[in-house]
Amino acid sequence: MAWPTHQSEERTWNPRQRQGSRADRTLERIIVSIPPRIGELEYDPTGPLARAHEAAVIAIARLEAGFGEHLAPLADFLLRSESVASSKIEHIDAGWRAFGKAVAGGKASEEAQSQLAAVRALxxxxxxAGSGAIGLDDLLRAHRLLMAVDYYTARDAGQFRDVQNWIGGSDYTPIHAAYVPPPPELVSELIADLLVFVNRDDLPILAQAAIAHAQFESIHPFTDGNGRIGRALISAVLRRRGLTRRMTVPLASVMLADTSRYFMHLNRFREGDADGFVEYLAVGATHASEAAQDSGMALADLPTRWRDIARPRAKSADEALIAALLDTPIFNADTAQQITGTTDPSTYRALGRLTDAGILELLSDNKRNRIWAATDVLAELDTLSAAIGRRTTGHL
Known part of the structure; x- marks a missing residue:
């Protein structure tokens, strides 16, 4: 259906200092994009698009109904999977071992800490969103959590930009940029309008989430972190509308599988093709939900597999640890002892046996904070992302 295009305006370029090439230093005028106000717009998909939208809603509902009540650990797993994939789109990839250290409070790389911050923000x-309307404070708080790990980005955390930003092109000016968002003085008004759209209950759910994300990325309200917060907004809309209650649909893995296609659809949205972006997200949600169900079944089978390998004695420390691994796949020695309820030597012997059996891996041998992880659970993060990639690249 028809959707308004972004408009363009010429603005004076007033940099704080002249840097870069001669073209950068002599730049005086730029063209900025002005997104339309969408708060009160109607959107009703029809034909094949409506069917794709319906299929996605059904797939998400099946994921929620099949595992939301019966496999609680899948909720945390999918939340982490979505955050890690969203970070990878921004070229932040610590690997699951480093990420595991960060989760357990160990010494970890900046990239791992950044990925963990993305989990907290999401x-x-x-x-x-599960408690009511999505408000401005919710966006700003999530941004503060995301940016808190870096001293330089933390200074701008939780507040809208007061400078002109751009995507692509030069490091110094918007010259040759792929996209130039609206000027900073329009950001607050555009976000307020977006929140009106986000909190409506008369729109198709997945379409609402897709358009909200594309509009947020077009506004680009922060100096950094826009992609990760914008993708978190998709999950927030699905939760606010009640389509999900516990599960997080791993849509960032769809986008990660072919980032050029993702950015292409965002650009087309700005040209008025909302249908294209809605269909892209709907088809991706279907594949992501189906792959997530496969991961759910794989995770559910792991405790039996671990018991077959370790053959723990009943009521032993080994058995207690195995029973807790889906809920707590990453832990330190203190947590292990809380799980087993036994003495240090008994707990460490159990940890050693499960590590020798390949069920656990020692991620950090720091004497003050040893960290173990259930290898199969963390490896499933990569398995899920790869499975979504295989499903989506041939269909989107």
Missing amino acids: NAMVDA
């Missing part, structure tokens, strides 16, 4: 957005 969790905050989704939790807030």
Whole structure:
């Protein structure tokens, strides 16, 4: 259906200092994009698009109904999977071992800490959405959580940009940029309008989430972190509308599988093709939900597999640890002892046996904070992302 295009305006370029090439230093005028106000617009998909939208809603509902009540650990697993994939789109990839260290509070790389911050931001957005309307404070709080790990980005955390930003092109000016968002003085008004759209209940759910994300990326309200917060907004809309209650649809893995296609659809949205972006997200949601169900079944089978390998004695420390691994796949020695309820020597012997059996891996041998992880659970993060990639690249 028809959707308004972004408009363009010429603005004076007033940099704080002249840097870069001669073209950068002599730039005086730029063209910025002005997204339309969408708060009160109607959107009703029809024909094949409506069917794709319906299929996605059914797939998400099946994921929620099949595992939301019966496999609680899958909720945390999918939340982490979505956050890690969203970070990878921004070229932040620590690997699951480093990420595991960060989760357990160990010494970890900046990239791992950044990925963990993305988990916290997404969790905050989704939790807030489950309690009612998505508000400005929710967006700003999520951004503060995301940016808190870096001293330089933390200075701008939780507040809208007061400078002109751009995507692609030069490091110094918007010259040759792929996209130039609206000027900073329009950001607050555009976000307020977007939140009106986000909190409506008379729109098709997945279409609402897709358009909200594309509009947020077009506004680009922050100096950094726009992609990760914008993708978290998709999950927040699905939670606010009640389509999900516990599960997080791993849509970032769809986007990660072919980022050029993702960015192409965002650009087309700005040209008025909302249908294309809605269909892209709907088809991706179907494949992501189906792959997530496969991961859910794989995770559910793991405790039996672990018991077959380790053959723990009943009521032993080994058995207690195996029973807790889906809920707590990453842990330190203190947590292990809380799980087993036994003495240090008994707990460490059990940890050693499960590590020798290949069920656990020692991620950090720091004497003050040893960290173990259930290898199969963390490896499934990569398996899920790869499975979504295989499903989506041939169909989107």
